[in-house]
Amino acid sequence: MKLRGLYAITDSQLLAGKFLSYVEAALEGGVTLLQYRDKSSDEARRLREAEALRDLCERYKTHLIINDDAELAARLNVGVHLGQTDGPLMPVRALLGRQAIIGSTCHAQLELAEQAAKEGASYVAFGRFFNSNTKPGAPACSLDLLDQARGKLHLPICAIGGITLDNATPLVAHGVDLLAVVHGLFGAENTAEVTRRARAFNELFKS
Ligand SMILES: Cc1ncc(COP(=O)(O)OP(=O)(O)O)c(N)n1
Ligand SMILES: Cc1nc(C(=O)O)sc1CCOP(=O)(O)O
Ligand SMILES: [Mg+2]
Secondary structure (H helix, E strand, O other): OOOOOEEEOOOOOOOOOOOOHHHHHHHHHHEEEEEEOOOOOOOHHHHHHHHHHHHHHHOOOOOOEEEEEHHHHHHHHHHHEEOOOOOOHEEEEEHHHOOOOOEEEEOOHHHHHHHHHHHHOOOEEEEOOOOOOOOOOOOOOOHHHHHHHHOOOOOOEEEEEEOOOOHHHHHHHHOOOOOEEOOOHHOEEEEEHHHHHHHHHOOOOOO
C-alpha cells in the first residue's frame, strides 16, 4: 500500500452543518488518507460520524484513520493516529493487526520517529510547519528535519500544521509523502473549491 498524497483531516467546528458534503467533495478530488478528528466526548455522535465516513471512504477507496481513539478504530476496522500522549503504539498494533494503518505524531524530533518506526508505525508525522489556526500551540518544525528524516527513515513521512496550496511545494521537495491539511482544504467557501484544492494538492506529488 502506497501512502503518498493528500491526508485530509476533519474539524468538527469548521465543518459544522456541511460535514459530509465537504468530506465527499475532498474525496472527489482525491484523498489518500482521511482522518476523523473530533475532540468532543459525545460518543454517540462520534460513532455515527465515523461510521458515515467509513462508508464514504469505502465508496471512494480511501483509508479512514481515527484520531486518538484506538477502540473506535478497532470497532470500525480502520486505522488510527496516535500522539505522544495518546498511549503506547505496540498494544494498538496488537489490537488492530498487522495490516492496519497506524500513524504517530513526532513533533520536531527524529528520535520519536525512529522509536515509532521500531514500534511498528505505518507513517510518522512531523509538524507544525506553518502557523496553524486549528492548533496554534503546536511546536514548530523545520525543513532541515525533513532532510534528516528522509535519510534515516524508511517509512512514509507526513507533514502537518498550517499547510496550504501556497506553502506546500517545499515540503514535497524535501521528501514529504503525505500532506496533512485541515484549514487549507476545508476552509474553502464551497464544495467545488474543496474539490479543486484536493486535486491541486495531489498535483504537487506529480512534478
Ligand atoms: C497526521 C497527524 N499528525 C499529527 C497529529 C496531531 O496528533 P496529536 O499530537 O495527538 O494531537 P491531536 O490531533 O490529537 O490534538 C494528527 N492528529 N494527525
Ligand atoms: C492536528 C494538528 N497537529 C499538529 C501538529 O503539529 O502536531 S498541527 C495540527 C493542526 C492542523 O490543522 P491546519 O492544517 O488547519 O493547520
Ligand atoms: Mg492525539
